[in-house]
Amino acid sequence: MALGLGLAGTAVAQTTVKLGCVLPLSGGSAAVGNQTRAGVIAAVEQVNAAGGIKSLGGAKLQALFGDSQSKADVGVSETERLIQRENVAVLCGAFNSAVTFPATELAERNKTPWVAVGAVKDEITERNFKYVFRINNKATYDAREQLEAMALLAKETGKSVKRVALFYEGGDWGRSHVANVRKMAASYGLEIVLDEPAPPNQVDFTSQLLKIRAAKPDALILALYTPDQLLFTRQLAEQRLDLPFGVHSAGGGTEDPSFYATVAPKSVAYYFVQEDWQVDALEVNKDPLLHAADKRTRELLGYGMSAYVSQGLSAVYVIADALERGKSAERQALRDALSATDISAGPALFPGYQRIKFDEQGQNTFAHGVISENIDGKRRTVWPLANRAAGTKPVWPVPGWAQRANN
Structure with a gap:
């Protein structure tokens, strides 16, 4: 009182x-x-x-x-x-x-x-x-949703991801996320061709990007907080690293409006983001x-x-x-x-x-996110189908840097 x-x-x-x-x-x-x-x-x-x-x-x-x-x-x-x-x-x-x-x-x-x-x-x-x-x-749900989205887009187009690279922050979140991707990958027909944690306080990701390029993945799964996500995104665009089925981010920096206010829009074109809310909800x-x-x-x-x-x-x-x-x-x-x-x-x-x-452990078992894709400068929900707006057409696979307008 x-x-x-x-x-x-x-x-x-x-x-x-x-x-x-x-x-x-x-x-x-x-x-x-x-x-x-x-x-x-x-x-x-x-x-x-x-x-x-x-x-x-x-x-x-x-x-x-x-x-x-x-x-x-x-x-x-x-x-x-x-x-x-x-x-x-x-x-x-x-x-x-x-x-x-x-x-x-x-x-x-x-x-x-x-x-x-x-x-x-x-x-x-x-x-x-x-x-x-x-x-x-929880992390298990996030990882499952990323792989479910890939499977849905493959079913819709007949074009599947086979080889994935993992790049993630080395703390509890990043390691927890990729541990779940590892557990589920085989059941979705995915081969992990690179598994790399980001060193702390990194000021240059050139060596890591070279490793990703050398591994030749179809898609890249990311789990990075905002500062690392900013640097990585800029350098990936500068190196014009082509990923046939794009970047798939587990939220983190790619859910942060301050990230999008800072990066060039063309550098995040076709990014797939596991969102903790429906980004087009408003x-x-x-x-x-x-x-x-x-x-x-x-x-x-x-x-x-x-x-x-x-x-x-x-x-x-x-x-x-x-x-x-x-x-x-x-x-x-x-x-x-x-x-x-x-x-x-x-x-x-x-x-x-x-x-x-909540279940007996305190977890909301009805929790779920959505997967968005950055299409024509706007982040649009593409998974699950129930949350996809009429008129939203996922781009899958994604165009290479040479095929993109205004490069």
């Missing part, structure tokens, strides 16, 4: 529920972290403007942020600060799997519920924890709350909705739903309400899900 002052100077009781969110607000993943922060802020403002948590007498949400600096040890210390000093009721974050994995362990020990945002490392929801919940895909979803969130995001960041903004929005709405049903901001009661979540409508589904329901 916090005390505020009324117009006449009289103390008036004002109940708030503290929501802590650990995000990379500085460091290598800062662009993504600040997008997630914008989504959290927009959703908190929307919930409060609609009357707050009605089952708690209109209690308002208060978002408190911790900056992980994209570092695991800092993320853990910020988690401890939010739990012990700020006494938050619930936590969310932390995008980077390498931060989320140890930070959620601390939250579990302190019996503080945590709604994972962005992090996909499989093991985050495979430790029999009771206080950790993940709305979005065209097909007319929900005023979504469009209001897009407007608020533009005010905060200078650009609109992204996968990371939508995930921040979703996390807050899932927490608000649990608070309403549980009728308590006490950590154990909130944890119990989160475990009973079953949402099939409303703003929590803005990332593109049809349902949010």
Whole structure:
């Protein structure tokens, strides 16, 4: 219970529920972290403007942020600060799997519920924890969707990928993603001809691009955060490396609007991206709350909705739903309400899900993404078919650099 002052100077009781969110607000993943922060802020403002948590007498949400600096040890210390000093009721974050994995362990020990945002490392929801919940895909789902999209496009055209190269950041996320690609590759008829982690703090990818060229893959699967993705994309375009069935990115930097604002559009033509939300959603979803969130995001960041903004929005709405049903901001009661979540409508589904329901490990088994292709300067959903807009025609295989206009 916090005390505020009324117009006449009289103390008036004002109940708030503290929501802590650990995000990379500085460091290598800062662009993504600040997008997630914008989504959290927009959703908190929307919930409060609609009357707050009605089952708690209109209690308002208060978002408190911790900056992980994209570092695991800092993320853990910020988690401890939010739990012990700020006494938050619930936590969310932390995008980077390498931060989320140890930070959620601390939250579990302190019996503080945590709604994972962005992090996909499989093991985050495979430790029999009771206080950790993940709305979005885990790495297994991301990898499967990339290979399913290749299979669908092959079925539609009769032209199949046979040889793939893997290039990925060497942390928890990248290694987790490619481990799943390795497990599934043979069942999709794929041969892995190169398997290469990116060295940390790389300033030149020339040697890695030479290795990719020498391996002669049909397609390249990437898992890189924004800084590395920027450098790699520029150098790939400079070297005019032809990949018959294109680049297939597992999100990361290629979901980041700041990436597209920086690179030349022709350098990302025909990129396939495993998206954590339907990138053309604003065209097909007319929900005023979504469009209001897009407007608020533009005010905060200078650009609109992204996968990371939508995930921040979703996390807050899932927490608000649990608070309403549980009728308590006490950590154990909130944890119990989160475990009973079953949402099939409303703003929590803005990332593109049809349902949010957690299994006994805390994973939303209804999570899924989409695969987009950058066609004529616009990212268009091409997989699954149910999400593909009428008139969208995938380009498969992709033209070589010499055949592209305006080279």
